[in-house]
Amino acid sequence: MENIQKELKDYFVDWNNWCKDAKEFSFSDLKPMHVGWKVADEAAVGQKVTELLPATQQGHIGTVDNRKIVLLALKSPVENIPILQVMQLRPGSSDPLGLDHVAFYCKDMNVLQSALEKADYKWEHQSNPGHSWISLWFGENQREVKFFDHTYQLMLVLALD
Numbered sequence: 001m002e003n004i005q006k007e008l009k010d011y012f013v014d015w016n017n018w019c020k021d022a023k024e025f026s027f028s029d030l031k032p033m034h035v036g037w038k039v040a041d042e043a044a045v046g047q048k049v050t051e052l053l054p055a056t057q058q059g060h061i062g063t064v065d066n067r068k069i070v071l072l073a074l075k076s077p078v079e080n081i082p083i084l085q086v087m088q089l090r091p092g093s094s095d096p097l098g099l100d101h102v103a104f105y106c107k108d109m110n111v112l113q114s115a116l117e118k119a120d121y122k123w124e125h126q127s128n129p130g131h132s133w134i135s136l137w138f139g140e141n142q143r144e145v146k147f148f149d150h151t152y153q154l155m156l157v158l159a160l161d
Contacts, residue, residue, distance in 0.1 A: 001051070001052065001055055001078065004035070004078060004099070005078055007098060007099040008035060008078060008079040008099070009079065011099060011102060011143060014138070014139045014140075014141060014143055015102070015138070015143070016028070017139070018138045018139045022119075024115040024116070024119045025112055025115035025116075030147070031104060031105050032079075032080060032081045032103070032104050033081065033082065033083060033103055033104065033105050033148070033151050034071070034081060034082070034084065034085050034102075034103045035078070035079075035081050035083075035084055035099070035101070035103070036099075036101045037084060037085065037086050037087065037098065037099060037100060038087050038088075038089055038095060038098060038100045039087070039088060039089065039097060040089055041088060041089065042068055042088055044088070045068045045070060045086055045088050048070075049061075049072070052072055052074075052084065052086075055072075055074055055075055055076070056072045056073065056074060057073045057074065057075045058072075058073045059071060059072045064128050064129065064130060065128055066090065066091050067087065067088035067089065067090050067091065068087075068088045069085060069086070069087050069088070070085070070086040071083055071085055072085075072086065081102065085103075087100065100144065101135070101144040101145060101146050102145055102146070103133070103145070103147070103148055104146070104147055104148070105147075105148060105149070105150075105151055106134075106147040106148065106149055107149065108149075109134065109149045112134060112147055116134070116136065121136055121137075121138065122137045122142070123135060123136040123137070126146075131148070131150065133146045133147055133148045134146070134147045135147075
C-alpha cells in the first residue's frame with residue numbers, strides 16, 4: 001500500500017498545481033472516487049489483491065475488455081480515495097504499470113465537456129460495455145484523470161447484494 005500512497009501523493013501535487021491554472025472549470029472542487037492501478041497479468045492481479053486484502057472492506061472482480069478488473073472498497077481511504085481499482089493490462093497493451101489514473105465524480109458532464117471544448121487540453125470520450133466517461137491528460141507528465149457521472153460505491157453495493 002505504501003507505493004500506492006506515494007504515487008498518489010505525487011499525483012495530487014501535479015493535480016493541485018494544474019488545477020491552479022485551469023480556470024475553465026472548477027476541477028479542484030471535484031471529489032476523487034477511485035484510483036486505477038495497472039498490473040501485468042492475471043497472476044499479478046491476484047498478488048496485488050492478496051497484498052491489499054487486509055485493508056479491504058469489500059470487493060468485486062469482473063472481466064472487462066478481456067482482462068480482470070477488481071474493485072476494492074478500502075477500510076480507510078488512501079489520499080481521500082475510497083476505492084482502489086486493480087486492472088490487468090489489456091492484451092497487447094504496452095501501458096506502464098502502476099498508477100494509471102484517478103477518477104473524479106462530476107455531476108454535470110455536459111458542463112465539463114463544454115469547458116473542455118473551449119480549452120486546449122488533450123481529452124476524449126471513452127467507454128466500455130459497462131459505462132462511459134471523459135479522460136483528460138494534464139500537466140508536464142500527461143497524467144490521466146477520468147470523470148464519471150456515477151460512482152463505483154453504488155456498483156459495489158449492487159454487485160454484492
